[in-house]
Amino acid sequence: MADTILLIALVLAAGAVLLAVLRLLRGPTAADRAVALDVMTLVFVPGMVALAVFSGRKIYLDVALVYGVLSFLGVMSLARYFDRGI
């Protein structure tokens, strides 16, 4: 039962990443692509945690933690760049 729920979570996370990549490839302006990058890093964290619980390996959690802590800095510097030049 728990395995089924985790598998559904993984499929949904993969679907979200796929939709974000579509926006990344299509988006006419660079700001669209920045939002797509933000969504991808935000979906990546719970996707990796679900994969860690599903496969029982603890090493997947460290990278998820690093992305969870640091991902907003890249998007924030992109926002500063679009606004007034970094």
Add this chain to the structure above:
Amino acid sequence: MTRKVVTLIALVAVAGLFLVLLRLGTPNELGTVSRHYVERGIAENRAANLVTSVVVNYRGLDTLGEVTVLFLSVTGAAFVLRRRERKPVDARASRASEIVQTGARLLVAPIMLFGVYIFVHGHLTPGGGFQGGAVVASGVLLLLLADRERELPHGLMAWLESLSGFAFIVAGLAGLWVAGSFLANRGVLPLGEWNRLLSAGIIPVIYTLIGLKVGSELAALLDVMMRGEAVAAGHGAARSGGGRRGGRTRGGKNRKKGGRR
């Protein structure tokens, strides 16, 4: 049109090359050196992370070369990319919004703590000096994004970087003195129990020094690139540029150090 065709051809060629290498080049069993690392690595180093014991102990000289290469490239980049003149920036443009300032004030301490955790526990969990140093530099980046005119303590960062690099060499020489080979792990510090924080000899000490060095180095590079020469004139990387701009005392200091480099 030509560009797309060339890209497609290059992609297919590289894919074909990888397929050939996959068929021919992947070994199915461990070589002699890898088998020594896998079988005797834990017994000789007692570090829970086998990659750390390979990076710091078995290939410690390559890590020293990596640290040197990073130092040289950051020094060169900071020297080339600094601003010559200080552009006038009004106070409103340099400070970020209220959310970013408050968030930076709250988040810098946990980010730095996380970076320190990564390089102190390098021998237990995945991670190590370079990763932890990059996270610490990202914490400093958050400070710079919140308030662009913040004065970072460049003297402290320069001293920290230089002393960490020097202490790395001293740790290697201690290994030479005690055990007979540079950067040896036997005998300098006790090996301890497995999977404890104070274990694996000199490996956590070396990774801590690497983490401090890489963190302060990358933070200084980010500061110089974002803010300009008035900051870099206090930092050792741009002393000759400061002398060229003027100022009698700076020129005097340059002449004593051997002129423009």
Add this chain to the structure above:
Amino acid sequence: MIWLDALVCLLMIVVAVTATAVKNLVSAVIMVGVVSLLVSYLFLRMGAPDVAMTEAAIGAALTTVIFLIALRRTGEDR
């Protein structure tokens, strides 16, 4: 999990090829960030957590910021 790895590989190739073909350089920098994220996942699946963590720590914030500063300073973003 092989379907997930295959999907990530395919996405990585598509985004990387698009990064060379797009005109705006800031968009290319963003695509490099996305490729870094996908490569970090593949390193984890191949059993190399230290390499994945290095790629995450450097590619999450630092390479994007350094590229943006360089683009702004050379005026290439017109």
